[in-house]
Amino acid sequence: MEKKAILIVEDDPNVGESIRLLLKKKGYAIRLASNGKEALHFFRHEMVDLMITDLVMPKMDGIELLEAVKALKPETEVIVISAQGTIEKAVQAMKLGAFDFIEKPINPRVISWVIERALEKQTLVLQNRDLRLQLEDKFHFKNIIGKSEKMVKVFELIHHIAPYDSSVLIIGESGTGKELIANAIHYHSPRATMPFIKVSCASLSEGIIESELFGHEKGAFTGAITSRKGRFELAHNGTLFLDEVEDIPPSTQIKLLRVLQEGEFERVGGNRTIKINIRIIAASNRDLQEVVRNGNFREDLYYRLNVVNIRLPLLKDRREDIPFLVNFFIEKYNKRYHMTVKGISQRAMNLFNDYQWTGNVRELENTIESILVINSPEVIDIQHLPQEIRDFKESPEVISVKIGTPLEEVEREILIQTLRATRGNKRRAAQLLGINVRTIHRKMEEIEEFSLTSK
Numbered sequence: 001m002e003k004k005a006i007l008i009v010e011d012d013p014n015v016g017e018s019i020r021l022l023l024k025k026k027g028y029a030i031r032l033a034s035n036g037k038e039a040l041h042f043f044r045h046e047m048v049d050l051m052i053t054d055l056v057m058p059k060m061d062g063i064e065l066l067e068a069v070k071a072l073k074p075e076t077e078v079i080v081i082s083a084q085g086t087i088e089k090a091v092q093a094m095k096l097g098a099f100d101f102i103e104k105p106i107n108p109r110v111i112s113w114v115i116e117r118a119l120e121k122q123t124l125v126l127q128n129r130d131l132r133l134q135l136e137d138k139f140h141f142k143n144i145i146g147k148s149e150k151m152v153k154v155f156e157l158i159h160h161i162a163p164y165d166s167s168v169l170i171i172g173e174s175g176t177g178k179e180l181i182a183n184a185i186h187y188h189s190p191r192a193t194m195p196f197i198k199v200s201c202a203s204l205s206e207g208i209i210e211s212e213l214f215g216h217e218k219g220a221f222t223g224a225i226t227s228r229k230g231r232f233e234l235a236h237n238g239t240l241f242l243d244e245v246e247d248i249p250p251s252t253q254i255k256l257l258r259v260l261q262e263g264e265f266e267r268v269g270g271n272r273t274i275k276i277n278i279r280i281i282a283a284s285n286r287d288l289q290e291v292v293r294n295g296n297f298r299e300d301l302y303y304r305l306n307v308v309n310i311r312l313p314l315l316k317d318r319r320e321d322i323p324f325l326v327n328f329f330i331e332k333y334n335k336r337y338h339m340t341v342k343g344i345s346q347r348a349m350n351l352f353n354d355y356q357w358t359g360n361v362r363e364l365e366n367t368i369e370s371i372l373v374i375n376s377p378e379v380i381d382i383q384h385l386p387q388e389i390r391d392f393k394e395s396p397e398v399i400s401v402k403i404g405t406p407l408e409e410v411e412r413e414i415l416i417q418t419l420r421a422t423r424g425n426k427r428r429a430a431q432l433l434g435i436n437v438r439t440i441h442r443k444m445e446e447i448e449e450f451s452l453t454s455k
Contacts, residue, residue, distance in 0.1 A: 005050075048076055083105075162188040167304060176315070185281060209249065239281060245282040245305065327343065348380050356392070
């Protein structure tokens with residue numbers, strides 16, 4: 001383990017040497033400076049973790065040196081010592097960022113303890129800084145690829161709204177990158193070091209969603225053998241991301257509205273009011289205004305969530321981004337799987353550009369990963385592409401129906417052709433037809449029954 005470097009700044013050689021000998025025995029790397037200017041020279045040319053400086057010195061006193069050091073390297077901890085200590089000077093030093101103020105004569109045990117605490121604090125600060133940098137790198141805009149005009153506008157909006165606590169509603173189909181956008185907003189906000197809690201509302205049944213969001217008290221229901229914090233409590237001082245928010249049942253929407261308005265709630269089965277401070281980012285793959293008109297989502301809640309609205313374009317509506325995405329994912333999986341795929345041929349890229357990508361960016365990424373894992377090609381070419389991309393032809397957007405065709409048959413044909421156009425994606429088909437996914441399932445069952453009885 002590398003020794004911590006400590007700089008002692010003391011114009012009295014005897015005091016400086018005694019501190020040096022004490023700390024050398026502790027295993028620190030020690031440097032000595034007799035005045036502030038000499039100390040600053042060390043800072044500009046050598047690594048210093050901690051500085052111990054006298055307060056009263058010629059040319060530059062300890063307070064001036066403290067200010068200069070904190071301006072150069074804020075992470076450096078500083079301990080000020082003086083035989084002429086005053087409360088005013090001690091307060092001034094602490095306000096300027098000193099870790100502690102120690103009066104002479106110096107007690108070896110005291111200064112050793114203070115140094116240990118100062119270095120522990122510095123280690124924690126540096127670890128938090130490194131973690132934040134890692135998170136910023138992971139969720140940096142470079143990971144949300146887009147040079148098209150539509151995506152540039154999205155990036156500009158994120159930069160503008162990230163510092164504020166306003167609620168954000170992200171609208172976009174599955175695979176367009178709603179979670180990546182939510183990550184980018186959180187990790188570029190003042191809450192970046194606080195929790196970022198994600199909830200997929202569609203995956204929670206109506207019976208457990210309130211417990212998941214708001215927590216529950218022991219004995220609140222069968223199986224509640226202990227009290228449990230919900231996602232709102234876990235996200236305190238941070239951000240809560242509610243994905244597929246349109247699937248929250250009406251009874252829970254009322255409680256969510258209260259949290260947004262008042263910043264408080266009670267756990268299921270409890271009567272203690274819990275206060276929280278969080279930012280809400282919600283996402284939906286449907287037009288929430290339409291869901292409101294259909295009576296399945298509260299209008300007042302919609303307006304509370306929709307303070308800032310971000311609409312993500314379909315991949316097929318920003319085709320100019322496809323080449324950048326392809327190359328990004330090739331590089332990503334080259335690194336992950338230690339491969340050396342050089343790129344993609346132009347004829348293969350042409351097919352990628354023509355394809356509809358109903359699964360959007362997620363489908364494109366999964367396709368690239370699959371090609372690399374299965375084929376390990378030097379260059380991706382047509383023979384490496386999935387059959388559906390090689391055989392793809394633009395689906396007709398018009399369905400012709402003869403006059404006099406029974407309405408039941410028209411409905412069935414429209415449903416079948418829409419499912420074909422979406423390659424079996426029932427949620428996408430439901431969006432195109434303006435109906436619920438459950439209706440799609442019911443209609444398909446009716447079609448199957450009709451096929452069986454007509455044989």
